Amino acid sequence: MKSSLANLNESQPVFGSLVGKSQAMQEVFALTRKVAQANVTVLLTGESGTGKELLARAIHNLSPRRDKPFLAVNCAALPDNLLESELFGHEKGAFTGAVSKRRGKFELAHQGTLFLDEIGDMSFEAQAKILRIIEEGRFEPIGSEKTIEVDNRIVAATNRNLVKEVEERRFRQDLYYRLNEFAVSLPPLREKKEDIPLLINHFIKEFNKELNKKVEGVSDVALNYLEKHNWPGNVRELRSVIKRAMVLIDGDVIWLEHLPFEIHLRSEEASKEEGEFLSLKENEKRHLSWILTRTKWNKTKAASLLAISRHRLDRKINLYNLKPTQ
Ligand SMILES: Nc1ncnc2c1ncn2[C@@H]1O[C@H](COP(=O)(O)OP(=O)(O)OP(=O)(O)O)[C@@H](O)[C@H]1O
Ligand SMILES: [Mg+2]
Numbered sequence: 398m399k400s401s402l403a404n405l406n407e408s409q410p411v412f413g414s415l416v417g418k419s420q421a422m423q424e425v426f427a428l429t430r431k432v433a434q435a436n437v438t439v440l441l442t443g444e445s446g447t448g449k450e451l452l453a454r455a456i457h458n459l460s461p462r463r464d465k466p467f468l469a470v471n472c473a474a475l476p477d478n479l480l481e482s483e484l485f486g487h488e489k490g491a492f493t494g495a496v497s498k499r500r501g502k503f504e505l506a507h508q509g510t511l512f513l514d515e516i517g518d519m520s521f522e523a524q525a526k527i528l529r530i531i532e533e534g535r536f537e538p539i540g541s542e543k544t545i546e547v548d549n550r551i552v553a554a555t556n557r558n559l560v561k562e563v564e565e566r567r568f569r570q571d572l573y574y575r576l577n578e579f580a581v582s583l584p585p586l587r588e589k590k591e592d593i594p595l596l597i598n599h600f601i602k603e604f605n606k607e608l609n610k611k612v613e614g615v616s617d618v619a620l621n622y623l624e625k626h627n628w629p630g631n632v633r634e635l636r637s638v639i640k641r642a643m644v645l646i647d648g649d650v651i652w653l654e655h656l657p658f659e660i661h662l663r664s665e666e667a668s669k670e671e672g673e674f675l676s677l678k679e680n681e682k683r684h685l686s687w688i689l690t691r692t693k694w695n696k697t698k699a700a701s702l703l704a705i706s707r708h709r710l711d712r713k714i715n716l717y718n719l720k721p722t723q
Pocket of ligand 2: 449514
């Protein structure tokens with residue numbers, strides 16, 4: 398068994414709490430380092446689970462505003478009236494249920510950074526109000542005549558395709574142009590697969606602490622499957638897969654048997670999509686290897702699961718040169 402951990406310890410390209418050594422992530426880090434210093438609005442785009450929230454925090458922590466508040470608002474989680482009250486605040490009695498005065502996030506994040514998450518899910522009306530604050534730096538809390546001046550750095554994020562949203566008139570073009578002044582796009586995991594070993598190592602460390610385990614790495618076979626998977630849920634999905642494996646594990650290595658079955662299935666599908674078909678022999682070899690791993694090389698059990706004799710299993714193990722240390 399060659400654990401993936403050993404060769405990863407040398408250098409860990411870390412940016413805030415993000416890791417990544419792929420060209421794509423190095424470009425994201427370089428761009429972010431620059432934009433963090435400038436007082437411009439930033440739009441973070443990328444599929445779900447690609448690290449937009451982590452990057453928003455990194456931008457704040459690298460900016461001259463780092464000692465001021467960083468506040469996040471999930472624009473998709475609240476209906477319009479509650480979102481507006483969350484953002485702008487309200488006077489006592491401004492609407493039913495407004496039993497006391499409340500300060501909004503724009504005001505609370507004064508001189509700091511306001512992270513508008515899932516901005517693509519915000520209503521058209523709320524978008525107009527946001528645009529005004531970004532342009533003018535002032536607003537009135539709900540039910541108040543008093544204008545409040547604020548200095549916020551806005552970082553917005555969305556996993557939607559805003560160009561399409563604008564075309565379909567669900568997102569205001571003017572706000573889009575304003576936000577798109579500086580856009581950073583996070584690549585999906587399937588386009589930065591060289592980061593997978595690094596990310597696995599990062600999560601193993603995290604969960605060793607959290608779950609009080611002493612896991613050292615993943616087996617080569619397991620890593621191979623993890624690298625083949627298409628990762629529709631991106632880094633979040635990888636993190637969950639590693640966490641699940643580490644809950645199951647008794648020893649110090651993550652084997653194929655600790656990975657959820659869809660990793661095996663989807664990997665095969667993905668390789669077919671890429672036009673890479675498995676030969677019958679290769680398929681048999683992988684299946685044997687998988688069963689042997691699952692049975693912890695209990696050959697009697699493996700032969701029984703495969704419905705072949707022990708003797709035939711031994712011949713196949715020799716033929717494919719399978720070893721328990723894989
Ligand atoms: N480069 C990375 N290094 C380490 N952890 C990462 C990285 N990218 C993402 N993660 C982890 O993946 C998970 C998802 O990240 P995050 O919440 O930032 O995604 P997101 O892009 O905001 O997703 P969504 O669009 O669904 O809100 C988090 O647990 C985060 O810690
Ligand atoms: Mg997010």
